[in-house]
Amino acid sequence: MKLYDLERSGNCYKIRLLLALLRVPYERVTVSLDEGAQRSPEFLRLNPRGQIPVLVTDEGFAIWDSTAILVYLARRFGGERWLPTEPLAMARVTQWLAFEQNEGRYGIGRTRAIALKMKSSLAQMGHLEESQRLAETALKILETRLQEASWLATDHATIADIACYPYTAFFLESGLTPQAYPAIRAWFQRLEALPNYIPLPPRPQGPA
Amino acid sequence: MKLYDLERSGNCYKIRLLLALLRVPYERVTVSLDEGAQRSPEFLRLNPRGQIPVLVTDEGFAIWDSTAILVYLARRFGGERWLPTEPLAMARVTQWLAFEQNEGRYGIGRTRAIALKMKSSLAQMGHLEESQRLAETALKILETRLQEASWLATDHATIADIACYPYTAFFLESGLTPQAYPAIRAWFQRLEALPNYIPLPPRPQGPA
Numbered sequence: 234m235k236l237y238d239l240e241r242s243g244n245c246y247k248i249r250l251l252l253a254l255l256r257v258p259y260e261r262v263t264v265s266l267d268e269g270a271q272r273s274p275e276f277l278r279l280n281p282r283g284q285i286p287v288l289v290t291d292e293g294f295a296i297w298d299s300t301a302i303l304v305y306l307a308r309r310f311g312g313e314r315w316l317p318t319e320p321l322a323m324a325r326v327t328q329w330l331a332f333e334q335n336e337g338r339y340g341i342g343r344t345r346a347i348a349l350k351m352k353s354s355l356a357q358m359g360h361l362e363e364s365q366r367l368a369e370t371a372l373k374i375l376e377t378r379l380q381e382a383s384w385l386a387t388d389h390a391t392i393a394d395i396a397c398y399p400y401t402a403f404f405l406e407s408g409l410t411p412q413a414y415p416a417i418r419a420w421f422q423r424l425e426a427l428p429n430y431i432p433l434p435p436r437p438q439g440p441a
Numbered sequence: 442m443k444l445y446d447l448e449r450s451g452n453c454y455k456i457r458l459l460l461a462l463l464r465v466p467y468e469r470v471t472v473s474l475d476e477g478a479q480r481s482p483e484f485l486r487l488n489p490r491g492q493i494p495v496l497v498t499d500e501g502f503a504i505w506d507s508t509a510i511l512v513y514l515a516r517r518f519g520g521e522r523w524l525p526t527e528p529l530a531m532a533r534v535t536q537w538l539a540f541e542q543n544e545g546r547y548g549i550g551r552t553r554a555i556a557l558k559m560k561s562s563l564a565q566m567g568h569l570e571e572s573q574r575l576a577e578t579a580l581k582i583l584e585t586r587l588q589e590a591s592w593l594a595t596d597h598a599t600i601a602d603i604a605c606y607p608y609t610a611f612f613l614e615s616g617l618t619p620q621a622y623p624a625i626r627a628w629f630q631r632l633e634a635l636p637n638y639i640p641l642p643p644r645p646q647g648p649a
Contacts, residue, residue: 339566
């Protein structure tokens, strides 16, 4: 299995974290965004979006989109644990995966991208104030859920937790909110205590 | 089963379409966005996002987010057809669900919301030119896929097709692109020929 990857990307980290937790071996291929490798014809054949991560399975099938890759790995290697197939449990995991793709990406992720003047298309999208409002709403929804429960979707960690973790952690450590969000921080600690956890990537673009 | 719903909402239509295709009976509860019913304390207890659709199951569990509701209904009532559990097939369905939540919503959906001056938070997010660029990229990706295959994720219709259909159809009929996209239009016809298909909701806000 081959992961087209970049060390500093939070979306790639989600995949590496699940692979580590599942103890599944894989090969990493670094895609240098600075050199535009993601827009090359070869790469666009793997992923028409021109984005990392992409996973190529042992059978040679390319899967793009971090959520789809998490679903693939959870179903293929995780039994019922990381993505249960019971309808309500699967819907609850999907709810938080969708939350990460909307409020997570366009609230939490975008606010950080704009505030830190990151070189991402997200940083050019919309205004700081509007992103910040969405980010605080998103963090309040996470905090409320995590005051009531240890994990987002079920009574144990699933790919919902893995998906929502990195950009929320980047945001809280970057000092972009005046709120404390203690339940979210306690959830970080539970995630970081999972067997075979690997640390978040280095964040050169964030303030110290 | 109870669907908190609004006739004109494309996200609610996705759910009604799948329920019709599956021939599953349900109760509809109209949530009047114009009167702010989605921000009432009762509704926020069902969905902290304050958005429709919400599905309340026969057992009384609330599921928010249209993608999560599609997953629930497909798993509960659709066997392996609308959301297969085989890892690669499920990943491919998820890929297009994620595509709809990103390129679909922030490209195709947002362009229409801005161009038609719709009263949605999406319409206030970002610029028309940037949204249009993302919309054309999204439509090109759909067109390329549908030149090669009849359906987005597998060799038959799945919830991926249902999710991507309404906002793409709204967009193409609204005259916001100079391109023809014949493969996308042929896919609309295949969708509209599915047994028990129900038509798209009325679009009072679009040009004639």
